[in-house]
Amino acid sequence: MSKIPQTRQGHRPVAIVGFSQSASVRADRESNEVEMLLPIIHDVFQKAHLTKDQIGFICSGSTDYLIGGPFSFVTALDAIGVWPPKTESHVEMDAAWALYEAFVRLQEGDLDTALVYGFGKSSLGNLSEIYNLQLDPYTMAPLHPDLVSLAALQARAVIDQGFGTEEDFARIAARSRKSALDNPFSQVRRDDSIESLLNEPYLVSPLRRHCLPPISDGASAIILAAGDKALELAEHPAWITGIDHRIETHAFGARNLAVSTSTAKAASVAGVADGHVDFAELHTPFAPQEIIVKRALGLGDEVSINPSGGPLAANPLMAGGLIRLGEAAQAILDGNATRTVAHATGGPLLQQNLVAVLEGA
Template sequence: MKKVAICGIAQTKYEEQKIDLTISELVFEVVKEIHNKLNISNDDIGCVISSSNDFNDGRTIANMAIQDAVGSVRKAESRVSGDGAFAYVYGAMRILSGEYDTVLIVSHTKCSEGDQYLINNSIFDPFFQRHLGLDQISAAGLMANMYMTKYGISEQQAAKVVVKNRKNAMLNPYAHLQQKVSLEDVLESPMLAFPLKELEFPPFSDGAVAMLIANEEKAKELADTPVWLEGYGSCTDAYYLGHRNMSDLVGLEGAAKEAYKMAGISDPVNQLDVAEVYDAFSTHELMSYEALGFCEKGQGGNFIDTGATELEGSIPVNPSGGVLSSNPTMANGLIRVAEIALQLMGKAEKRQIADANIGLANGMNGICSQGNCVLIFGGGK
């Protein structure tokens, strides 16, 4: 399906606090970098799809603030309220409709500007769940405990995810956390929500990511190594945590099945060369291995033990360092797409996976993988 191509990518360095930049200036950095890298002007961009969240930005209609920065004067811009991977999907749909040749996709968050506990607590309904003080950390604790108990996953196996991703992040100049951590560091860090410890959660980051996508004809003009969309699936789990099977990521599994079907993937470990998953906490990545069919249900712990998901393994997962290393929340899904595109373009520098031709990226909305999308990309070189 050589119809939608990623032609260029720009990311800011992800950091704890970019206090000197307004959100508009932050977004402008990546937009201008796209112009410069592809040697295009704003006139070459058909329309813009952005992704942001009003609660994170502390601003109703948060995309109003970035209109100057994305160059949308007298032009069409629209906004997906949520994860950036879904903005990519909407942009791809505009290309597939035949009405636009090029679409600029932009996503940003400055976690440093808001109170992340209150913002995440607001995701829970105000009748039954919000009073309990639930947020993404306590919900993750529930999920991790149910998963680890059901399948006998050890704390060491969970901690290995953190060690791997933080090690990868050392090779990614954009990553926020750049210190290597040991298994002991993770296991001895303070307990935040049993059984999950502080280092098993991501930091909160400021940052933005942009990419230009195009149809086949334009892609030939704009990029030597375009990366093509090969498969897409999206699937949403139940809302109330009590309505969900908290020990398996059934929504992610559903999304993967659809994406694999579209891309003709029957044996993901052998057919995929690299994956970027939304590792919202340590065991979440192990659960993702299972939902994405990299291993059998309950085998996520054993799978990381084999080393298959290390940079040199059979299916490297999160060479970027993942969300556990950089977490500008709404941008996370689009960063996953960006990293896969860099890998398939052969531009991932020190963290480059050799001969990467097919890759998977996934995005997530809500709490504990409620809303999921899985994207399969191919081509590149």
């Protein structure tokens, strides 16, 4: 039987023992959120050899604004069927933070398992209009800076400060789409030449279409188990040996947009630099953001980034961060990696970031 690795922050050892995701698609017109979640909830229980009755805690991540109504998480809970009643919670954040809440909940020792899920049907509305409502309602939202224009400001800062070029952005996009060819759940899966990408017109300078993520409908689910329970449920549990998240100010003018101090802080607490990294899954939906986050994590060029294709190939909102954790865990669960890094982001222009180190025994 495999051993349990040391956790960096003195946490009770908790591992990802099952991961499932839906195929990301531009618009899933066949299913509502519950129907999107049902198959992956069923699948993740099978993978972890558990039933819902054996789950101690449930936590989900979603946002009401994608459906344009209150309580999108309420009906989604029907995908589980919480009867008899269960201990359940929800964050209005990417489901990576639902995983964090569940990880914390498992620290006390009274519960050993948790189900985490996230979902987003981006196809229901206009994301640029919706995400404008996330900005400071007094000083920023009334100016209607759309999502892509804001990302262009950040891209410009990356170029101006010498961290990357337009060609680097194209290289990141081409690599992501090519990697996605091996991932049946991904959405933009093709082999593009860097030249062809650079021949695209600017959408908002310096961003071209390939610098943007696709619009995706999708969902994901993870099962966590603590201590011996994880060893019982998985041959190679993906242990969360370090995890932390930090937020920065909302005031764009008060941040250096080309640098992610919150990622760097979280990476330092989670112990990214304490060992080799097989690969990293980064939640960087705009190509220039990969450069920023990779620098903040202190990862060298020898570390493979987003072998799943990452968010530039599939970007289901509110589930995308959790998918990064799932992809980073799956390689360990499959016995193909021993130490991986997962990153998730929230808020405009990388305002909030979560970093986790996953290890096999």
